[in-house]
Amino acid sequence: MEARLRPALDLDEASAALHDEAVRFARAALAHDLPPGGHEHDFIRAAWKKCADFGLFTLALPKEHGGGGAPLANLVVVMEALGYACRDQGLLFSLNAHLWTALMPLVQFGSDTQKRDLCGPLADGTCIAANATTESGAGSDVCALRTLARRHGESYVLSGEKCFVTNAPIADVFVIYATIDPALGAMGLTAFLVRRGTPGLSVTRTHEKMGLSTSPMADVVLEDCVVPTSARLGREGRGLEIFEHSMEWERGLILAPALGVMRRLVERCVEHARTRRQFGQPIGKNQAVSHKIADMKIRLDACRPLVYRVARLKEEGRPTLLESAVAKLQVSESYVRTCMDALQIFGASGYMADLGIERELRDALASTLYSGTSEIQRNIVAKSLGL
Numbered sequence: 302m303e304a305r306l307r308p309a310l311d312l313d314e315a316s317a318a319l320h321d322e323a324v325r326f327a328r329a330a331l332a333h334d335l336p337p338g339g340h341e342h343d344f345i346r347a348a349w350k351k352c353a354d355f356g357l358f359t360l361a362l363p364k365e366h367g368g369g370g371a372p373l374a375n376l377v378v379v380m381e382a383l384g385y386a387c388r389d390q391g392l393l394f395s396l397n398a399h400l401w402t403a404l405m406p407l408v409q410f411g412s413d414t415q416k417r418d419l420c421g422p423l424a425d426g427t428c429i430a431a432n433a434t435t436e437s438g439a440g441s442d443v444c445a446l447r448t449l450a451r452r453h454g455e456s457y458v459l460s461g462e463k464c465f466v467t468n469a470p471i472a473d474v475f476v477i478y479a480t481i482d483p484a485l486g487a488m489g490l491t492a493f494l495v496r497r498g499t500p501g502l503s504v505t506r507t508h509e510k511m512g513l514s515t516s517p518m519a520d521v522v523l524e525d526c527v528v529p530t531s532a533r534l535g536r537e538g539r540g541l542e543i544f545e546h547s548m549e550w551e552r553g554l555i556l557a558p559a560l561g562v563m564r565r566l567v568e569r570c571v572e573h574a575r576t577r578r579q580f581g582q583p584i585g586k587n588q589a590v591s592h593k594i595a596d597m598k599i600r601l602d603a604c605r606p607l608v609y610r611v612a613r614l615k616e617e618g619r620p621t622l623l624e625s626a627v628a629k630l631q632v633s634e635s636y637v638r639t640c641m642d643a644l645q646i647f648g649a650s651g652y653m654a655d656l657g658i659e660r661e662l663r664d665a666l667a668s669t670l671y672s673g674t675s676e677i678q679r680n681i682v683a684k685s686l687g688l
């Protein structure tokens with residue numbers, strides 16, 4: 302089966318070898334059990350470290366910050382392979398959040414000191430990062446955030462409440478978006494790098510989620526949290542630029558593992574449709590079933606180039622606002638649809654926890670919400686068309 306699908310991956314020889322190496326790595330190092338049903342909160346720090354040791358984070362880093370100088374597409378190849386061979390999508394989601402909304406903005410906007418202090422530990426897996434943007438009154442509308450950053454000489458005092466922060470329970474450092482003055486709207490947004498343990502920062506309510514249950518999430522409260530001006534990421538009032546920069550990366554590339562999941566589901570459905578017999582024949586002999594699987598495969602093939610396109614454009618240093626929105630929208634909606642189709646093809650057994658199909662669906666459903674909902678991605682596409 303793998304051999305037949307491999308040509309469809311459309312990878313050159315070196316990329317195919319990297320893909321296979323990452324699949325072997327995931328099968329050997331990330332094969333931990335996931336209790337059926339979810340809600341287990343089993344984030345495994347050792348698995349995170351193994352991914353870092355495999356070189357996952359350094360694949361994203363430029364040479365001057367410890368990267369190996371490989372093309373960015375290599376990271377997509379590896380993420381796709383991990384999605385294919387590792388069932389722990391919560392872990393992969395957490396790794397991606399760390400990568401795109403903390404490490405990349407640090408590389409782009411961090412001061413020399415911030416980069417010297419943090420790039421190494423964030424890349425070698427000893428330090429985990431979280432991004433705290435969302436607030437109860439500021440979800441899609443990030444400019445409505447109310448966490449205040451009051452300047453006092455050489456420090457800022459941060460006060461506010463953040464919610465739905467991926468990695469918060471395990472994070473060592475937080476990228477926090479605040480405003481120096483809510484009346485300034487977008488012009489007031491400012492980003493900060495705040496270490497866990499800074500007085501006034503507390504990780505509060507943890508969240509039980511529908512899926513991605515091994516990706517820990519919590520709220521973060523800032524109560525007169527004093528940070529030096531050197532903790533500011535980028536310039537005062539330029540937080541929106543940093544946020545949008547990290548969203549371009551995240552939206553464009555966070556769903557690379559989903560490509561691997563979709564391919565795994567195509568394979569599982571083909572196998573099931575060939576072997577499950579009803580009415581005296583394999584269910585795959587019914588066009589209603591075989592066409593569903595054909596559509597899964599077509600969707601996958603339509604999605605892959607969108608993600609690789611973002612990697613190529615980013616590699617060339619080009620903006621990808623539109624391309625990232627297109628990739629995020631198309632891959633997330635295809636991912637959900639593919640999981641739904643797989644569930645239907647497996648019938649009642651797909652609905653049962655032990656096969657893991659229902660887990661794939663629960664994990665996939667979040668993808669049309671995080672990093673900007675599907676509606677927000679469509680808004681970006683429409684705006685780029687002049688609407």
Ligand SMILES: Cc1cc2nc3c(=O)[nH]c(=O)nc-3n(C[C@H](O)[C@H](O)[C@H](O)COP(=O)(O)OP(=O)(O)OC[C@H]3O[C@@H](n4cnc5c(N)ncnc54)[C@H](O)[C@@H]3O)c2cc1C
Nearest residue numbers: 432433434435440441465466467667670671672673674676
């Ligand atoms: C698994 C997961 C992980 C997350 N991780 C993080 C994290 O690490 N850090 C963080 O800060 N946040 C995180 N979030 C929060 C996420 O960024 C927000 O949920 C998202 O931005 C949407 O905001 P909201 O949920 O408040 O929805 P709302 O903004 O309230 O939107 C509700 C509905 O209205 C629609 N809507 C809103 N405005 C418009 C509009 N202008 N046009 C059309 N439709 C509109 C939306 O599309 C949606 O359907 C995470 C969320 C999830 C699900």
